[in-house]
Amino acid sequence: MTIRPMRVEDVLAVHDLNVLTFEALDISMGVEPPPRPDPAVALPRYRNLATTDPDGAWVAEEDGEVVGVALALRREDVWGLSLLLVRPDRQSSGIGGALLARAHAYAEGARGRIIMASPDPRALRAYSRLGLDLHPYVAAVGTPKPAAPPAGVRVGDATDIPLTETVDRHVRGAARGQDIATLLEMRQTLLIVPERGYAVVNTDGAVRIVAALDDEAAADLLRAALARATGRVELETLTAKQQWAVAVALEAGLELRINSGGAMFTSGDVGTFTPYLPSGAFL
Ligand SMILES: CC(C)(COP(=O)(O)OP(=O)(O)OC[C@H]1O[C@@H](n2cnc3c(N)ncnc32)[C@H](O)[C@@H]1OP(=O)(O)O)[C@@H](O)C(=O)NCCC(=O)NCCS
The missing domain is CATH 3.40.630.90 (Aminopeptidase)
Incomplete structure (x- = not known):
């Protein structure tokens, strides 16, 4: 497994991985996954962030396939984590933590940091341990x-x-x-x-x-x-x-x-x- 900067050519693989990973998370929690987004609507997010914030955009690659991604952005010195995910069959083996470390290095010296976390306990653990304050959601x-x-x-x-x-x-x-x-x-x-x-x-x-x-x-x-x-x-x-x-x-x-x-x-x-x-x- 290697971690490398995300490239614009990765956007489709990142989109597919996003859909698949969050569908699996929903199913694991007994929630019906939402309808799949139209790639034409979804892709500008990945393409633009990989272009505007290359220091926050990382993928994990294994056997030529993207198995994880982290996307972070920084605007007027406020940093945010836009995306962090690992393919379900490769989760809990340290890949997410390694990707998060790269994306979070981009927060160095930032005035503020923001993350909106999924209910995945691994995500909640990792973000808390970065020293951010936790504010639970109601739906x-x-x-x-x-x-x-x-x-x-x-x-x-x-x-x-x-x-x-x-x-x-x-x-x-x-x-x-x-x-x-x-x-x-x-x-x-x-x-x-x-x-x-x-x-x-x-x-x-x-x-x-x-x-x-x-x-x-x-x-x-x-x-x-x-x-x-x-x-x-x-x-x-x-x-x-x-x-x-x-x-x-x-x-x-x-x-x-x-x-x-x-x-x-x-x-x-x-x-x-x-x-x-x-x-x-x-x-
Ligand atoms: C959340 C996610 C990115 C974490 O990546 P990962 O590669 O699975 O996780 P890691 O193996 O790097 O572990 C991250 C932390 O969780 C801990 N962990 C691993 N497996 C765990 C488990 N089954 N239960 C609880 N904690 C666990 C690890 O020990 C690590 O903590 P540590 O660094 O303090 O030791 C990944 O599981 C995922 O894609 N989940 C679904 C999508 C999602 O919710 N993404 C987050 C959006 S905000």
Whole structure:
């Protein structure tokens, strides 16, 4: 097994490995895996991060095959772990730890660090031992009650990226306009409350990010996102800091679940971290 920098040619292998590994994790936990993402939508994430953050992008290779990957990003000196996984048949043999060490070396000297962890106990152990603080998640799941979208929310585009940068410096300590551009390339929709906040949602209404300067704007953005949902939604990463989101989820008729596992890990200067629902991929 060798660990080497990820190359742009690896993106399809990394995507396939991501789908396979998280399906296996879901099945091992008795959870039905989500529908497979369209590679055309998923690939810009891997391609862009391998290009913009080569010091954070590593793969483990065995017999010419990619068996593990770590992707980290660093924006305005805040570091985040976007992806860490090892092929199921090669897990628990030290590969994940070795990949994480490489990706985490890229955090050297960073002001802040962010990781959104899956419920895998190996991941929870490894991130805790890097010295980050653990904030467990609650999930809110269900089909939102039909509701009219709030009047103050409009659909945005790339010209709204400067607003996202102001908001992100507040809620997460660092702007990442290039990642918002990547999300638009991934056919996600930007929702805007002018001068106060933004959300990123998938075409089916799945919520990728909600970030705002105040709780009321964040609540309206989440209401707007839920009003667009075409079926069941899962807000999987509500920490104790996001009481505003719990209130909106309950108002929409979603059910709270405390047993789905996983945790947010933060360290150092990462802004207020509220009102904020981060993206697992872009933190
Ligand atoms: C999480 C994951 C990346 C870890 O990689 P790995 O190669 O399986 O793990 P490692 O063998 O490097 O072990 C990592 C740590 O977990 C411990 N560990 C290994 N197997 C374990 C097990 N079955 N139960 C609990 N801890 C275990 C190791 O001892 C190590 O801790 P240490 O460094 O303090 O000794 C990998 O298991 C995986 O892909 N899981 C599914 C996808 C996922 O959840 N990714 C994380 C997303 S945030």
